[in-house]
Amino acid sequence: MSPDLSAVLLALFFSGCSGALFLELLLQRAVRTDSLAPPRMHMEIVVDAPLQHVWDYASNVERQPEWMHEMKRVEMLTPGPIAIGSRGRATVRIFGISTTDDVVITRLEPPHTFGIRHEGKFTGEGLLEFSAVGVQKTLIRWMEYLRPPLLPMIAGFLQRPILHRIFQSDLRHLKKILEVR
Numbered sequence: 001m002s003p004d005l006s007a008v009l010l011a012l013f014f015s016g017c018s019g020a021l022f023l024e025l026l027l028q029r030a031v032r033t034d035s036l037a038p039p040r041m042h043m044e045i046v047v048d049a050p051l052q053h054v055w056d057y058a059s060n061v062e063r064q065p066e067w068m069h070e071m072k073r074v075e076m077l078t079p080g081p082i083a084i085g086s087r088g089r090a091t092v093r094i095f096g097i098s099t100t101d102d103v104v105i106t107r108l109e110p111p112h113t114f115g116i117r118h119e120g121k122f123t124g125e126g127l128l129e130f131s132a133v134g135v136q137k138t139l140i141r142w143m144e145y146l147r148p149p150l151l152p153m154i155a156g157f158l159q160r161p162i163l164h165r166i167f168q169s170d171l172r173h174l175k176k177i178l179e180v181r
Contacts, residue, residue, distance in 0.1 A: 011174035055111030
């Protein structure tokens with residue numbers, strides 16, 4: 001690291017709010033110009049169960065609190081079967097704080113893809129992809145991108161390792177449930 005860059009980073013660190021705002025703007029610009037990847041989380045797991053069985057359970061919105069530790073309650077706001085555009089609301093507890101997560105189904109391609117857009121205090125996207133690995137196993141890939149309401153880039157990068165561990169734990173819990181059934 002050059003002495004000039006070190007001095008700038010130290011000045012930002014000690015300058016408090018204005019430094020945080022400046023850093024936020026730098027991170028936003030870097031993401032916008034593709035010189036820095038956004039703080040997306042990528043998790044995956046292989047489940048010893050057939051694709052259709054995994055899809056039927058994991059894509060059932062009302063059952064998601066059974067395997068997502070941070071989701072405490074969920075309800076569908078749009079009547080009828082789930083489709084693209086269906087809306088739901090979940091009560092989520094993240095970092096010890098309860099919040100409401102309004103979501104919209106953005107992709108629904110049974111039995112392979114389930115996507116949502118978060119429209120609550122934390123905005124972003126989530127995507128679950130399911131693919132058969134032979135006859136009896138299923139690979140689940142989960143991408144999640146959550147933007148906190150304050151300093152979304154800084155907070156996004158800070159929360160990423162913690163949320164990644166939480167979401168990977170959710171997948172392990174899902175695997176355990178599905179492999180017992």
